[in-house]
Amino acid sequence: MSTSNAPTLxxxxxxxPGVGAVLRxxxxxxxxxxxxxxxxxxxxxxxxxxLQGPTLSPSLLxxxxxxxxxSFGQVFREEPNLSRWIVNSFVVSVVxxxxxxxTSALAAYALALMKFRGKIVFFFFFLGTxxxxxESTIIPNYLTITRLGWKDSYQGLIVPFLAGGFGIFLLRQYxxxxxYDLYEAAVLDGCGHGRFLWSILLPLSxxxxxxxxxxxxxxxxxxxxxxxxxxxxxxxRTTQIGITAFRSSEITVYNLQMAATIIxxxxxxxxxxxxxxxxxxxLTAGALKG
Amino acid sequence: xxxxNMSRQISVFLLFSLLTIxxxxxxxxxxxxxxxxxxxxxxxxADNAPTxxxxxxxAAATxAAATxAAVTSAPATSMAxTSAPATSxxxxxxxxxxxxxxxxxxxxxxxxxxxxTKITFWYGLTGANGNIIRTLVxxxxxSQSKYYVEAIQQPDYDATITKFNTSLAGxxxxxxxxxxxxxxxxxxxxxxxxxxxxxxxxxxxxxVNDLEPAVARYYTIGGKLYxxxxxxxxxxxxxxxxxxxxxxxxxxxxxxxxxxxxxAAKKLTKKDASGKIIRSGIDFTLYSWIFEQELATQSALFAxxxxxxxxxxxKVVFNNDAGAKWLAxxxxxxxxxxxxxIGRDSGTTNGAVRDANFVKGDAAITFNSIAALRGYINGAKxxxxxxxxxxxxxxxxxxxxxxIIGGASLWITDQxxxxxxxxxxxxVKWTSSAEVQASWSSNTGYYPxxxxxxxxxxxxxxxxxxxxxxxxxxxxxxTEATFPTQGAVFxxxxxxxxxxxxxxxxxxxxxxxxxxxxxxxxxxxxxxALDEYNSTQK
Numbered sequence: 095m096s097t098s099n100a101p102t103l104x105x106x107x108x109x110x111p112g113v114g115a116v117l118r119x120x121x122x123x124x125x126x127x128x129x130x131x132x133x134x135x136x137x138x139x140x141x142x143x144x145l146q147g148p149t150l151s152p153s154l155l156x157x158x159x160x161x162x163x164x165s166f167g168q169v170f171r172e173e174p175n176l177s178r179w180i181v182n183s184f185v186v187s188v189v190x191x192x193x194x195x196x197t198s199a200l201a202a203y204a205l206a207l208m209k210f211r212g213k214i215v216f217f218f219f220f221l222g223t224x225x226x227x228x229e230s231t232i233i234p235n236y237l238t239i240t241r242l243g244w245k246d247s248y249q250g251l252i253v254p255f256l257a258g259g260f261g262i263f264l265l266r267q268y269x270x271x272x273x274y275d276l277y278e279a280a281v282l283d284g285c286g287h288g289r290f291l292w293s294i295l296l297p298l299s300x301x302x303x304x305x306x307x308x309x310x311x312x313x314x315x316x317x318x319x320x321x322x323x324x325x326x327x328x329x330x331r332t333t334q335i336g337i338t339a340f341r342s343s344e345i346t347v348y349n350l351q352m353a354a355t356i357i358x359x360x361x362x363x364x365x366x367x368x369x370x371x372x373x374x375x376x377l378t379a380g381a382l383k384g
Numbered sequence: 385x386x387x388x389n390m391s392r393q394i395s396v397f398l399l400f401s402l403l404t405i406x407x408x409x410x411x412x413x414x415x416x417x418x419x420x421x422x423x424x425x426x427x428x429x430a431d432n433a434p435t436x437x438x439x440x441x442x443a444a445a446t447x448a449a450a451t452x453a454a455v456t457s458a459p460a461t462s463m464a465x466t467s468a469p470a471t472s473x474x475x476x477x478x479x480x481x482x483x484x485x486x487x488x489x490x491x492x493x494x495x496x497x498x499x500x501t502k503i504t505f506w507y508g509l510t511g512a513n514g515n516i517i518r519t520l521v522x523x524x525x526x527s528q529s530k531y532y533v534e535a536i537q538q539p540d541y542d543a544t545i546t547k548f549n550t551s552l553a554g555x556x557x558x559x560x561x562x563x564x565x566x567x568x569x570x571x572x573x574x575x576x577x578x579x580x581x582x583x584x585x586x587x588x589x590x591x592v593n594d595l596e597p598a599v600a601r602y603y604t605i606g607g608k609l610y611x612x613x614x615x616x617x618x619x620x621x622x623x624x625x626x627x628x629x630x631x632x633x634x635x636x637x638x639x640x641x642x643x644x645x646x647x648a649a650k651k652l653t654k655k656d657a658s659g660k661i662i663r664s665g666i667d668f669t670l671y672s673w674i675f676e677q678e679l680a681t682q683s684a685l686f687a688x689x690x691x692x693x694x695x696x697x698x699k700v701v702f703n704n705d706a707g708a709k710w711l712a713x714x715x716x717x718x719x720x721x722x723x724x725x726i727g728r729d730s731g732t733t734n735g736a737v738r739d740a741n742f743v744k745g746d747a748a749i750t751f752n753s754i755a756a757l758r759g760y761i762n763g764a765k766x767x768x769x770x771x772x773x774x775x776x777x778x779x780x781x782x783x784x785x786x787x788i789i790g791g792a793s794l795w796i797t798d799q800x801x802x803x804x805x806x807x808x809x810x811x812v813k814w815t816s817s818a819e820v821q822a823s824w825s826s827n828t829g830y831y832p833x834x835x836x837x838x839x840x841x842x843x844x845x846x847x848x849x850x851x852x853x854x855x856x857x858x859x860x861x862x863t864e865a866t867f868p869t870q871g872a873v874f875x876x877x878x879x880x881x882x883x884x885x886x887x888x889x890x891x892x893x894x895x896x897x898x899x900x901x902x903x904x905x906x907x908x909x910x911x912x913a914l915d916e917y918n919s920t921q922k
Contacts, residue, residue: 236550
């Protein structure tokens with residue numbers, strides 16, 4: 095730890111800069127580059143298929159002389175609801191993510207820092223919900239939502255996912271890694287639970303919150319079965335149900351399907367890029383203060 | 385030191401979190417592509433063929449849109465959009481040089497008129513065929529004012545039956561639902577079905593006599609027509625007539641035995657200097673539906689007793705000589721370097737690879753549903769090399785069986801009031817009329833389910849335009865009525881299809897040397913699932 099500037103993660107792991115470090119760096123970039131390519135490849139292929147027009151026999155690369163961009167406009171013309179579906183997915187995913195952050199943070203705080211009877215029972219109770227396969231809860235949930243008359247509504251799509259055992263577990267474990275001294279010091283200075291959680295604990299927990307947010311958002315965005323069940327009318331569909339309209343299974347013409355898929359994927363990709371930066375920033379801030 | 389530990393801890397945490405995210409993302413994207421474990425496959429053979437809406441249907445669409453504009457304040461854009469198919473179709477039918485019309489405009493449903501009884505209808509066809517269904521529904525709704533059919537599109541057949549099963553618990557079922565062939569037993573077992581036979585008997589209709597016999601047979605269980613066939617298809621052998629002529633094979637021959645086909649494939653195969661196949665004789669996917677068909681061509685039962693037609697099937701028996709023969713035939717083509725195995729079909733995109741190879745002329749023969757005919761012809765036009773021919777499915781010498789139809793049918797549920805049930809029947813009866821079936825068939829590539837449909841002018845025009853379709857009809861009519869060709873019905877068909885394709889893969893890749901052994905394994909797995917299912921049905 096001899097460097098005077100704020101050390102990066104990588105430098106922390108490689109205390110002796112030199113030929114070895116440069117080599118390791120180089121190797122790291124090669125590996126990262128390879129992985130990046132692997133990750134991007136399906137996307138590029140999707141783009142390539144979208145640009146090849148309505149052909150039954152697409153090739154790996156499009157004919158760059160005559161790229162057919164019309165498919166992107168065509169999907170909106172064919173399914174005027176597509177933009178509505180994207181809005182639906184966004185509203186549902188954002189609200190579910192916020193809800194999960196709030197409920198998980200509060201529950202995790204209680205489980206990590208407060209002392210009360212039966213705390214461990216509660217914790218295992220939450221943890222236990224992780225062991226229940228989602229298939230077995232879907233019918234009770236469906237019945238509840240139907241009885242409440244929440245089919246074809248945002249409530250129906252959102253409410254069952256506002257809290258979850260995974261988020262509670264993740265945040266509790268993270269809160270436990272922070273020094274308890276912090277809490278004691280804050281209490282000595284007259285800080286209450288709410289203030290401590292809001293002003294001290296949550297800012298320090300940005301990496302965990304970021305992780306949970308990105309995870310929840312993606313999961314919610316990608317949901318298929320639940321929206322399929324509780325939505326009947328076309329305008330309440332989410333993107334994952336909606337894009338199936340572009341599919342036909344006997345003979346497959348890919349261009350529209352792929353154009354729609356790319357359009358639907360863009361928001362999540364943007365979020366991932368932004369979210370990752372947030373994650374890394376939260377991490378370095380925490381590292382320096384700790 | 386403490387700082388170091390802290391950052392270590394955090395970096396480990398970050399790594400863990402990223403991994404979780406990646407896993408989560410992978411898991412979800414898988415769930416998006418397929419749709420969960422039970423519905424991953426695309427088991428029905430008779431699915432969509434991308435077709436353009438033509439002639440009569442476009443006219444119907446336009447008039448429907450006009451009606452909708454009158455009834456409601458339908459947005460002006462949808463009006464404009466609906467008038468588009470007519471032009472795109474004109475372009476498509478202009479001649480062999482024109483490309484298949486890619487444009488497919490949405491058909492909005494007309495609104496419910498006041499005082500009508502609402503009938504909900506779930507359907508599982510998407511793309512161009514979904515549009516044609518909506519056009520039909522609009523036509524029905526504007527043809528009378530007593531009932532109003534609200535058509536609700538589901539992502540596909542699997543999703544439809546999955547959603548139906550879940551909805552059973554909530555009691556909130558549609559009045560009419562389109563379900564694929566292999567869902568037949570499961571639908572009966574829901575005990576929420578009103579067999580269409582009841583309605584037919586009540587009205588003393590002779591409609592059943594005019595149904596295409598092979599189609600009617602499939603949906604008849606225990607002597608009762610349970611659902612009304614709607615879109616029916618059957619498998620055929622596709623071949624490239626140009627390639628056949630090039631190597632001196634008879635391009636008009638309709639029935640090929642396995643041995644004849646092996647000889648033909650040998651002649652059709654072209655290799656370059658290095659021995660790499662340029663054109664393969666036969667490209668095929670490991671497709672359970674075709675396997676089932678090959679059992680039928682050899683008059684072998686798929687399930688016992690009597691394919692589940694007289695009483696509930698208690699075990700599958702596809703691990704017989706007929707099944708092994710088909711597998712051995714496929715293996716032979718690969719071993720001799722005259723055929724290519726494209727891989728498992730259900731739940732994969734391998735079917736698209738097979739189709740592309742065929743229309744590009746990279747494979748001279750393949751097997752698929754007749755519903756794919758127009759897609760193939762349009763694709764072949766683009767490549768300009770292939771002249772699409774249709775023949776019977778191949779069979780061993782002396783086999784006397786035939787083919788089983790595939791596709792989907794319309795089921796009426798006991799949901800809702802008596803008026804709604806009557807309305808459901810009224811709509812279903814209407815879809816089975818010769819005119820509707822002729823126009824449906826002409827726009828999609830499925831068989832008309834009514835014999836009378838062949839007398840309708842649109843259908844005559846279609847047959848004149850696609851003479852290949854006639855061969856498929858002929859194959860269907862040449863099929864004798866036996867239990868094997870009636871097709872099997874049992875509750876766990878989907879799992880069985882996956883097991884069969886897995887067994888085919890085991891055998892083709894050489895992991896299991898004996899075809900019978902591979903099939904035995906699939907049969908025992910299928911029987912476990914079937915026993916479990918049947919035990920819940922007593």
